[in-house]
Amino acid sequence: IVSITNVTKDYTLGKVVVPALRGVDLEVHAGEFISIAGPSGSGKTTLLNLIGCVDTATGGVVRVAGQDTKQLTERQLTNLRLNTIGFIFQSFNLVQVLSVFQNVEFPLLLQRKLDKAQRRERVMQLLEQVGLASHAKHRPNELSGGQRQRVAVARALVTRPQLVLADEPTANLDSVTGQNIIDLMKELNQKEGTTFIFSTHDAKVMSHANAVVRLADGNFLDRISAAEA
Amino acid sequence: IVSITNVTKDYTLGKVVVPALRGVDLEVHAGEFISIAGPSGSGKTTLLNLIGCVDTATGGVVRVAGQDTKQLTERQLTNLRLNTIGFIFQSFNLVQVLSVFQNVEFPLLLQRKLDKAQRRERVMQLLEQVGLASHAKHRPNELSGGQRQRVAVARALVTRPQLVLADEPTANLDSVTGQNIIDLMKELNQKEGTTFIFSTHDAKVMSHANAVVRLADGNFLDRISAAEA
Numbered sequence A, B: 001i002v003s004i005t006n007v008t009k010d011y012t013l014g015k016v017v018v019p020a021l022r023g024v025d026l027e028v029h030a031g032e033f034i035s036i037a038g039p040s041g042s043g044k045t046t047l048l049n050l051i052g053c054v055d056t057a058t059g060g061v062v063r064v065a066g067q068d069t070k071q072l073t074e075r076q077l078t079n080l081r082l083n084t085i086g087f088i089f090q091s092f093n094l095v096q097v098l099s100v101f102q103n104v105e106f107p108l109l110l111q112r113k114l115d116k117a118q119r120r121e122r123v124m125q126l127l128e129q130v131g132l133a134s135h136a137k138h139r140p141n142e143l144s145g146g147q148r149q150r151v152a153v154a155r156a157l158v159t160r161p162q163l164v165l166a167d168e169p170t171a172n173l174d175s176v177t178g179q180n181i182i183d184l185m186k187e188l189n190q191k192e193g194t195t196f197i198f199s200t201h202d203a204k205v206m207s208h209a210n211a212v213v214r215l216a217d218g219n220f221l222d223r224i225s226a227a228e229a
């Protein structure tokens, strides 16, 4: 479902070029549960942003669901992001003026597949699963750090995406709450065949992965599959 | 250096009252390295905000450096925040339009104790210690999540505060980078007698604490000192 070939990403800051990815290859098959690990600044978020079509590569090929993202129009990219991918951002990226309920419902409104009652049922189901049903009317700035993170998780899963990209989804969670989120994702992976690609430092997430891909300084270091670990 | 007596904190959202702290007691002596643990939403950030004088309690007494914070004027609170306390926020709270260097230098400019050359030396020393000397000219939005977190750490330590409040300071860091930050704080604690109060889920941070205070649903649960653990 994801195929990355010799991808590079440079950020240009004035005259300085910051090479965030220096030629990375990655294959992810449908239904896999992959963890991307590596030190702070090694390029994990950059790689997820390219797969999630929220940024474009400087060089190389990024294929998602069989499509070369460089060849797609803005409209096709938006369609891919809305209907195929769910993204949990490292900084959550919630809409401050909407309530928790409205934040999670938002992708369903864009998709226009469900009526109001169906949307309500689906949103409350997700909020229940992440432990925030009693906070549905709160605004993001009225929540704790870990509560905001869980709203971001619920929003990414509400559209039943084929592919979920999760950037440090448990960073702000205590071990019990974090384990609950991991179990929720693992269940989706096993029951619905949802593919998950995580960026994480959390050993609990990595232990569920069927492979851990390590980055260092923008380079692919190695890939250890669970069978070998 | 910190004495909390029967402190309560209620957030009022329209007609709903959210009791974030329901009567908590806490004593922290100068030079201690204390960890506050508890599930997401249990009140850790709320407690640190009261000690850090960025919020006021609904009931009870908060004493910092011997002063009852409820009796202080805004000017005295600002003085306490600037000269006695260093705060590492859970969401970093960096100034987006300033560079990394300017963000860390900012408290020194407010203090007016050092000249430009002294400020430069002090800021670069801290950036070196958190591994970001090469990113001094970057803006916060040009950094990775863990890099932004480390800028927030450097900014909190630059004024050599007596008391450092660190809200999840290693949440976005890989284990090596996180350990480096913990070692830096432990060194300050041992060499300069800086008092540290952490909110954390990271077992590595808790293992350095001389006591772990646990919160659950806004209540004090227990305090386990390292000697007993």
Ligand SMILES: Nc1ncnc2c1ncn2[C@@H]1O[C@H](COP(=O)(O)OP(=O)(O)OP(=O)(O)O)[C@@H](O)[C@H]1O
Binding pocket: A141, A142, A143, A144, A145, A146, A147, A172, A173, A174, B011, B012, B013, B018, B019, B020, B038, B039, B040, B041, B042, B043, B044, B045, B046, B047, B090
């Ligand atoms: N500004 C606010 N307005 C209303 N309620 C709030 C506000 N900030 C926090 N709360 C609520 O107070 C409770 C405690 O929040 P707090 O941020 O202190 O928790 P925490 O222990 O730091 O959690 P986390 O580990 O997720 O960061 C939560 O239930 C939260 O919803």
Ligand SMILES: Nc1ncnc2c1ncn2[C@@H]1O[C@H](COP(=O)(O)OP(=O)(O)OP(=O)(O)O)[C@@H](O)[C@H]1O
Binding pocket: A011, A012, A013, A018, A019, A020, A038, A039, A040, A041, A042, A043, A044, A045, A046, A047, A090, B141, B142, B143, B144, B145, B146, B147, B172, B173, B174
């Ligand atoms: N918008 C940007 N502009 C310029 N440089 C950037 C930008 N975003 C990231 N970088 C740089 O690219 C490199 C990789 O960043 P990235 O965010 O992918 O790392 P990461 O592995 O996710 O780190 P972390 O674990 O700290 O979140 C870093 O050195 C960072 O400074």
Ligand SMILES: [Mg+2]
Binding pocket: A044, A045, A046, A090, A167, A199, B144, B145, B146
């Ligand atoms: Mg990142």
Ligand SMILES: [Mg+2]
Binding pocket: A144, A145, A146, B044, B045, B046, B090, B167, B199
């Ligand atoms: Mg918190």
